[in-house]
Amino acid sequence: xxQSPTDRPVLVLNAGSSSLKYQxxxxxxxxxxxxxxxxxxxxxxxxxxxxSGALEAMRAQLQDAGIxxxxxxxxxxxxxVVHGGxxxxxxxVIDDGVLDRIKSLSxxxxxxxxxxxxxxxxxxxxYDVPHVAIFDTAFFSSLPTEASTYxxxxxxAAKHSIRRYGFHGxxxxxxxxxxxxxxxxxxxxxxxxxxHLGNGCSASAVRSGRAVETSMGLTPLQGLVMGTRSGDVDxxxxxxxxxxxxxxxxxxxxxxxxxxGVLGLSGVNDFRxxxxxxxxxxxxxxxxxxxxxxxxxxxxxxxxxxxxGADVLVFTAxxxxxxxxxxxxxxxxxxxxxxxxxxxxNEAGSTEARVISPFGSRVVVAVVPTNEELAIAxxxxxxxx
Ligand code: ADP
Numbered sequence: 001x002x003q004s005p006t007d008r009p010v011l012v013l014n015a016g017s018s019s020l021k022y023q024x025x026x027x028x029x030x031x032x033x034x035x036x037x038x039x040x041x042x043x044x045x046x047x048x049x050x051x052s053g054a055l056e057a058m059r060a061q062l063q064d065a066g067i068x069x070x071x072x073x074x075x076x077x078x079x080x081v082v083h084g085g086x087x088x089x090x091x092x093v094i095d096d097g098v099l100d101r102i103k104s105l106s107x108x109x110x111x112x113x114x115x116x117x118x119x120x121x122x123x124x125x126x127y128d129v130p131h132v133a134i135f136d137t138a139f140f141s142s143l144p145t146e147a148s149t150y151x152x153x154x155x156x157a158a159k160h161s162i163r164r165y166g167f168h169g170x171x172x173x174x175x176x177x178x179x180x181x182x183x184x185x186x187x188x189x190x191x192x193x194x195x196h197l198g199n200g201c202s203a204s205a206v207r208s209g210r211a212v213e214t215s216m217g218l219t220p221l222q223g224l225v226m227g228t229r230s231g232d233v234d235x236x237x238x239x240x241x242x243x244x245x246x247x248x249x250x251x252x253x254x255x256x257x258x259x260x261g262v263l264g265l266s267g268v269n270d271f272r273x274x275x276x277x278x279x280x281x282x283x284x285x286x287x288x289x290x291x292x293x294x295x296x297x298x299x300x301x302x303x304x305x306x307x308x309g310a311d312v313l314v315f316t317a318x319x320x321x322x323x324x325x326x327x328x329x330x331x332x333x334x335x336x337x338x339x340x341x342x343x344x345x346n347e348a349g350s351t352e353a354r355v356i357s358p359f360g361s362r363v364v365v366a367v368v369p370t371n372e373e374l375a376i377a378x379x380x381x382x383x384x385x
Contacts, residue, residue, distance in 0.1 A: 008075040009033055010377040011127070015079070015119025017111070018043060020054040024062075024072070025377040033072075035373070036061050051115070052122040076130040077123050078380030080170070080372070081116045082220070083109035084135030086161050091138065091379045094120060094131040102133060108161065109219065111257065132380040139173040140166030142210045147306075150218070164222075166214035168196045172204045173211075174375040175316045178368050180209075182353045183312065191307040193300055196370065197326065198317035199269075201226045203296070205303035213306050215299055221257060224299065225292045227269035230260035232295070262288045271319045271326075278325075293329040300330065304337060312364045313339055321369055327356065331365060338362030 007026065014021040018041045024033040038054040038061070040046040048057050062069050079094070085105040092098055099120060106113045116133075124131055140148075148164045150157065157163065172194050179194075180187035187209035194204045201224040205213040215223025215231075225231045233256065241247045247255070263269035265288035268277065277285035304310055314320075315327050324347045331341040338361065345356040350367075357365035 008073045010075050010380045011069075011077045011123075012373045012376045012380070013077060013079050013119055013123060014373075015051060015054075015115045017041075017115040020051065020058065020119060022058050023373040023377070024067070024069075025373055027075075027374070027377040027381040030371075030374050032373075034062055034065055034067055050122075051118045052125070054119075055122050055126055074127060074129045076132055076380050076384045077127055078132050078134055078376040079116060079120050079123070080136070080376055081120075081133045082112035082136045082167060083165065084133075084137040084141075085165070086163070088133070088135045089138050089141030091132055091134045091383050093383060094124070094133050098133065108165075112220075130384045132383050134170060134376045134379050136167045136169050137165040139169030140164075140204075140211050140214050142212070143214065144212060147213050162218055164214070164217040166202070166204070166211065167216045167220040168200065168202045169211070169214075170372045170375045170379075171196050171316065171370040172202070172206065172214070174372065175314055175368050175370050176206045176209055178353060178370075179312055179314050179366055182355070182366060182368060183364060190312060191310045192312050192314060193303045193307070193310045194314045194316065195296060195300075195320055195330070196317045197224075197296075197315065197319035197323075199227045200229065201231070201317075201319070203299040203303065205306045207307055213303055223295075225288075225295045226261045227271070228258050228261050228263045230256045230264070262292060265291060271323060275323065275325055289325075289329075293326065296326075296330050297334075300334070300339075301337075309338075310363050312366055314366050314368050316368050316370045321351075321367055327365075327367070339365060341365055 009024045009026050012023045012025055020038040023035040038048060038057045041048045041054050042050055048054050059069050081102060083105050085108050087101055103117050150162060175194055176192055177187055180190055192206040194206060196202050200220055203215040203224060204211050221229055223231045238252050241252050262274055266274060266284045268274055274285050274288060278289050319326055327346055328341055331339050340361060341356050342358045353368040355364055355366050
């Protein structure tokens with residue numbers, strides 16, 4: 001039996017420094033044929049020495065699930081790449097030149113891009129199909145200059161590609177369109193404030209389907225409070241810590257990326273655990289929750305001003321989709337701005353996209369599940385035809 005092209009799945013790969021997430025997805029139907037994770041790549045005592053070994057481990061996992069990857073008529077492989085730098089504002093088919101340019105962006109994203117490069121190299125050797133790079137920054141290449149520009153000398157910024165890039169773009173873009181579908185309105189008619197709250201957290205302001213502001217910047221450290229990242233701090237903190245605490249730049253970078261945020265304030269970074277501790281009366285957990293919510297309100301207010309009002313406020317990703325207390329706390333006191341939540345709708349357990357504001361609200365508040373893998377699969381399929 002011959003298969004039509006639309007039956008053929010895309011292999012979506014998301015390579016981190018020590019992990020590889022994968023999904024085998026049919027882009028048109030959204031059918032997930034398989035999904036999994038290879039962890040502890042390159043760690044001592046692990047069976048998986050490198051990303052080539054991780055692809056072998058993925059093949060073995062799929063075989064255990066009854067899928068012989070070598071016999072699957074793959075349409076393409078879609079790779080998530082965190083930083084597209086100034087060069088990439090669209091998905092791109094990977095050739096040697098593209099790979100070299102992605103490598104050259106590693107200075108901008110030392111925690112992320114090197115792993116993607118190694119993953120791409122290993123996958124290209126194994127799978128003789130088109131490989132496509134999908135950049136987390138691409139959706140935000142539309143930011144107006146006044147939003148993307150840091151107020152630092154222009155020649156220095158130009159020399160080192162310093163600007164606000166924004167991240168989680170694949171998710172924000174997917175959710176912007178999924179929200180328009182939920183509301184049965186053209187995306188062109190909507191002003192949206194989107195809160196992507198997962199392990200990393202970011203907010204965006206989207207007008208007519210185009211991003212006009214976002215909370216992350218040159219790196220994914222700026223903006224909201226996150227599981228282990230501080231988000232916004234006074235830029236003077238670096239010099240202060242260097243002088244007063246004798247810390248090196250690498251130590252400060254690690255402090256702000258890996259030991260701060262909700263973890264730094266409360267000792268836990270998993271939001272479920274944080275909320276349990278808040279409910280049990282833990283003061284540190286309460287403070288972390290309150291700081292997290294305060295920063296969110298700060299950005300919601302800013303984006304209402306940027307957009308001149310909003311039609312919809314959207315919550316997505318792990319915390320956004322599942323934490324009713326966070327959603328309630330963000331909306332609390334915003335009635336004057338047209339934002340309110342219906343408690344019963346907010347607390348109803350559901351995995352579907354849904355509206356949680358009272359009927360007739362000026363600003364619709366919605367919970368819309370993100371699906372970055374499906375978005376990557378679709379963009380990959382669109383590009384390779
Ligand atoms: P990633 O950014 O790695 O894709 P997710 O979008 O899965 O992460 O979000 C992970 C976060 O979502 C974690 O902080 C986790 O505790 C939180 N989370 C997941 N489920 C719930 C829940 N039921 N209630 C509150 N938080 C949740």
